[in-house]
Amino acid sequence: MYSFHVLLAAFFSDAKNEEVTREQWVVGGEPRQVLLSNLVMRGKYPASLDDVPDLIKAAELHLKGRQLPVGTHWMRLYFARAGETITSEALLDNEPDEALQSTIAAMPWATTTEFYSARYFLILQDGLDVSRAIATISQSEQSADETIRRKLMLHGSTGSQARRLVALVPLAFGRLFLTGKNITFPDRAVLSNPKTLDRAEVLLMDDPVFREALRIAKESLQRDTITTEDFAAVARRSAEVKTIIGAQITASRNLENTVLQPSIIHLSDEEHSPRSDQPLVSSKQKPWWKFWT
Numbered sequence: 001m002y003s004f005h006v007l008l009a010a011f012f013s014d015a016k017n018e019e020v021t022r023e024q025w026v027v028g029g030e031p032r033q034v035l036l037s038n039l040v041m042r043g044k045y046p047a048s049l050d051d052v053p054d055l056i057k058a059a060e061l062h063l064k065g066r067q068l069p070v071g072t073h074w075m076r077l078y079f080a081r082a083g084e085t086i087t088s089e090a091l092l093d094n095e096p097d098e099a100l101q102s103t104i105a106a107m108p109w110a111t112t113t114e115f116y117s118a119r120y121f122l123i124l125q126d127g128l129d130v131s132r133a134i135a136t137i138s139q140s141e142q143s144a145d146e147t148i149r150r151k152l153m154l155h156g157s158t159g160s161q162a163r164r165l166v167a168l169v170p171l172a173f174g175r176l177f178l179t180g181k182n183i184t185f186p187d188r189a190v191l192s193n194p195k196t197l198d199r200a201e202v203l204l205m206d207d208p209v210f211r212e213a214l215r216i217a218k219e220s221l222q223r224d225t226i227t228t229e230d231f232a233a234v235a236r237r238s239a240e241v242k243t244i245i246g247a248q249i250t251a252s253r254n255l256e257n258t259v260l261q262p263s264i265i266h267l268s269d270e271e272h273s274p275r276s277d278q279p280l281v282s283s284k285q286k287p288w289w290k291f292w293t
Contacts, residue, residue, distance in 0.1 A: 002040045003076075003121040010035050010072075010123045025060050025124070028067040032124045033156070034060075043116030053107035055079070055120055059090070062100045063124075070128035070208045079104050080117035125156065130212045133157075133165040134173075137237060138230035145237075164209050167239075167265045171204070172213035173231060174238025176221060185240065186262040194266050201262065239263045 005019035021036040036056060045052060055077045077100075078089040086109070090100035132155055140148050149162035157165065168189075175185055189207075191200045204210045220226035235241055240260055247258075 002037045002119065006035050006037050006121050006123055010125065025063065027063045027124065028065065030126065032126050035123045035125070037121040040119045041116065044112075044114055045110060045116050045118075046112040046114070047110040051110070052118055053079075053104075053109060055104060055107075055118065056122075058103050058107065059100065059120075059122070062097075062103065068124070069212050070126060071130045071212060072126075072132070073124045075122050075124070076119070077104065077122075078117065078119040079107075079109060080115070081109055081112065082115040083113050128157065128161050128165065128209060129155065130165070130169060130209060130216060133169050134213070134216065134226070134230075134234055137166070137169060138226075138233045141233045141236075163265070164207075166237075167263070168204075168207060168210040169213040170234050170237035171240060171263060172210050173217045173235040174241040175214070176217050177232065177235035177238070177241060178244060181244070181258075183240075183244065184259040186260055188262050190262050190264045192264050192266050 005017055009017050009020040009022075019038055021038075023034045023036065025032050025034045039049075039052065039055075041049070041052075059075060059077060073093050075093075075097075076089065076091040078087070080087040086105060088101045088105040090097040090104060092100075133152060136151050136155075137148055140151065145166050148166050149157075149159065152162040152165055153159060171189070187205070188201045188203050191202060192198070216226075217231070220231060236245075240263060243260065244258065
């Protein structure tokens, strides 16, 4: 399967693989690591393979101005021809990208009465992989926040990205975990620099990490994509959940109709500077989700 080596390189092994090419693209103004399969041809192309239209370049140009949610995404590119019948396909996260499909169909493909096809598979990654963070947090229930941050940095997150993931992902899960308690949640969090004492408020729904974590949490409750135990393990790391549980233990009563104050997320001087905040060397960890190819 032509996608196998790309999946292996993205999530299981950093070893050099002749079946995979690694590139850096800019997608929606943000850097992304892209892992590409080799070109897979079937049938006989009636010209030199050097003249096969560049599907990868078309995809890169198309995605350059596209805003993608944080995290990992996959794409499949395909073109087939048999006489005058052509088929073009561009799937992004299993959804058709009609604009890119039209671009692929309009490329200067060689004509022939025989069948041929060309295809690629690629994965786009960034350091704010919410899905991976959920898996890492759920599997590290007894670990300190710093240990989890370092695990995330081993997978490509910078220090500031890892800190945001560890703070905001449980916050999103925790709110669904506390559903039905008649608790009033704040719509914002406070970013704090303990060295300079600077503070700034941010609206949670404006933050892509919180928004994506909340989407995944809601989807998991609807489709049972995360086990009850793993969901609870993530939610219990929430500052808000800890506040409610701690207050219940101290007061020995059910604290419903509680109004919570905004959570405080501590950032350091270095974490305000992405240039000096580098990820650690990548490691291997099995993802909790699957690609269907």
